[in-house]
Amino acid sequence: MTTLPPPSAKKLGLVIDLDTCVGCHACVISCKGWNTENYGAPLSDQNAYSGAASGTFLNRVHSYEVQPPILKDQPAAPAQLIHFPKSCLHCDDAPCVTVCPTGASYKRAEDGIVLVNEQDCIGCGLCAWACPYGARELDAKEGVMKKCTLCVDRIYNENLPEEDRQPACVRTCPAGARHFGDLGDETSDVSILVAERGGFDLMPEQGTKPVNKYLPPRPKDVAPEYDILAPYLEPIAEDGKGFVSWLDKALSALPGGAK
């Protein structure tokens, strides 16, 4: 059924730290790798070795330049470059699920993960239309809708060592910018992180109630006005003696010489 289940107590999701992300795209690659080799249809590429390559990805990293406002009588603050990984936000009020005509899209009642049953998907693309985040991509080869599964085949997989039972993107992130946990539990590490760092929703006005949260970049340090090395670079002797001192004075005495 593509009607949404009542909100689950357990809300598994990701917390993405925009302060820490270095934009290395390792999460993109590990996601594509795991989800091509495991659950569901592989994520295909088209014309992978030509100048017009494209392919299916469940996680993409954008980069944005943010220019702080220029205030009067102050030098312009430098623009910030912010890397921005984006995948399915596993929304509480997922519009992609309710539009599905076949029941292929569903939100799990037990943990809130939004999934696609690929055997039922007719590839109409309406769920991708309904998603404001671009989280769903129709695979050009398989003709079915692909989306982030929150690595449902890892997080509950008892054949994997315990440290690997988290989404591939989280496991691989070298900067520790991605966190996985239960956002329905106020005492979980991810919930505490969101509370402490002021985690926010993407496009809250769309009313999708995303489970995934983003942590804002921390304010940049302001460069001090003074030069901390200046005291050590003061001329040691003003009244020099000897040849170099004579040369200095002689050159300064010439027309146009530096004082």
Add this chain to the structure above:
Amino acid sequence: MHPAPSVILFTTFSGMGFGLLFWLGISTSAPTGWVAFVFFAIAYIMAVGGLLASTFHLGHPERAIKAFSQWRSSWLSREGIAAVATLLIMAAYGAGLVFFAAQWTILGWLGALGALLTVFTTSMIYAQMNTVPRWKHWTTPALFLILSLGGGALFAGKIAFAIPLLIIAGALQAFAWFHGDGRFNASGTNMETATGLGHIGKVRAFEPPHTGTNYLMKEFIHVVGRKHAMNIRILALVLGFVIPVVLLLIGAGHILGLIAVISHIAGILALRWLFFAQAEHVVGLYYGQR
């Protein structure tokens, strides 16, 4: 949005086909015999042909039967059910007219209601999209319905209804374009809310995720031909409404009627192209585009 020929053909011809079925259903002087056969054949070719065209963009059309299951939540599922139910009811009603020269009025009214419901459910597939502010408006279902009724009246030869309906449809379309132009900006969704970085300053897309294109950009960011939008709008109004109305006012006759119908179809195809090509999806914001 990508103006896929399959959905343009589907919405245009299904709309007219179901519109024609509506007028055949409520007609007090419905044709019988061969004349009825021709009318119903035209209606079914357009309605069914449109529905078939819409399956061309499916990744797995062989599973289309599953789309009848989710009527509780999905407008697309409701549309499928309404369309098939209407076509079945009207087939029985049509058989009565064609083979028995008998008008089963109740079936006709039921089928007419079904035809309206089908067009309404089609329109709601688009009008429900929060992600496309141009579509998320009462003018979307209103236009789909009145265009279907007007076009259907034109096909059915109900000139007294076709003239006012086409005039109202043209005016409503002009209003929908005018009002729709400002709705994306008025929706409150912008790059700052999309990224949540507005508290720092002005956000600009610096680097896309990939050097190439992708499904999202192809499907949702369509800019080709948008620069001709104003000319296409004028063309659509002239072809879709002005020429047919003038021809109908000049007088009846099959030749003039045929020209009016062809002109109307061309106009509706043009405005449906615009309906998709000018619809801006909020996901474009993540790419710094509209």
